[in-house]
Amino acid sequence: MCTLEKRGDLFLLTLTGDDEHRFHPDTIASVLSLLEQAKSQSTKGSVLITTGHGKFFSNGFDLAWAQSAGAGAIQRMHQMVKSFKPVIAALLDLPMPTIAALNGHAAASGLMFALSHDYVFMRKDRGVLYMSEVDIGLPLPDYFSGLVVAKVGSGIARRELLLSGKKLKGEEAVALGIVDSAAHDSAEGVVEATMSLGESLAAKKWNGEVYASIRKSLYPELCRMLNLTGNNLATNNL
Numbered sequence: 001m002c003t004l005e006k007r008g009d010l011f012l013l014t015l016t017g018d019d020e021h022r023f024h025p026d027t028i029a030s031v032l033s034l035l036e037q038a039k040s041q042s043t044k045g046s047v048l049i050t051t052g053h054g055k056f057f058s059n060g061f062d063l064a065w066a067q068s069a070g071a072g073a074i075q076r077m078h079q080m081v082k083s084f085k086p087v088i089a090a091l092l093d094l095p096m097p098t099i100a101a102l103n104g105h106a107a108a109s110g111l112m113f114a115l116s117h118d119y120v121f122m123r124k125d126r127g128v129l130y131m132s133e134v135d136i137g138l139p140l141p142d143y144f145s146g147l148v149v150a151k152v153g154s155g156i157a158r159r160e161l162l163l164s165g166k167k168l169k170g171e172e173a174v175a176l177g178i179v180d181s182a183a184h185d186s187a188e189g190v191v192e193a194t195m196s197l198g199e200s201l202a203a204k205k206w207n208g209e210v211y212a213s214i215r216k217s218l219y220p221e222l223c224r225m226l227n228l229t230g231n232n233l234a235t236n237n238l
Contacts, residue, residue, distance in 0.1 A: 009202035018054035024062040051101040058110025095208025103187035128167035
């Protein structure tokens with residue numbers, strides 16, 4: 001389902017297997033547990049890199065699981081939306097820089113998971129960003145909208161991402177300011193690039209609690225949605 005590996009100062013969180021890495025409640029619980037593990041083991045210089053195996057980074061919530069409940073499908077969707085919220089909060093609260101290495105497609109909640117990282121790298125040869133909600137007629141959770149407003153600076157880019165149904169390839173996503181890089185020709189290449197960035201960030205040996213405090217201060221409205229309260233650690237240390 002997912003694994004966490006420590007390589008020196010770097011934590012490597014991997015969505016394993018060759019499936020679509022859909023966020024089923026069990027997957028959500030597993031990811032949240034591993035993020036808590038990384039937080040508990042963090043030291044000055046820690047960095048998190050998240051990637052996946054196969055064609056997909058993540059194709060979003062497990063809609064088939066929800067639909068299998070028949071009349072209970074809406075309740076199951078609400079369950080996944082509610083249980084996924086702490087994952088986004090945990091990434092924003094993590095006391096270290098975070099980098100998403102997109103091995104393939106990132107859609108819906110899978111894209112929200114990626115955007116919750118500080119840096120997002122894509123492949124040049126494969127993979128799209130796709131917010132499917134407008135196409136399939138699902139309302140957007142408020143914290144999804146809040147995340148896009150916080151992380152995607154331009155109104156045009158937000159429109160293209162949320163209101164067009166477009167499947168954005170790497171170069172277009174870079175041009176719109178949604179991702180940082182799409183210059184990599186393979187899954188291995190994108191991971192190598194993020195590992196290189198991770199090593200350079202780790203070498204700075206930043207105080208992780210201060211880093212997380214500054215990160216949260218950049219997105220006050222989103223943090224309120226996620227029930228994350230900022231702290232005055234950075235001010236107190238001046």
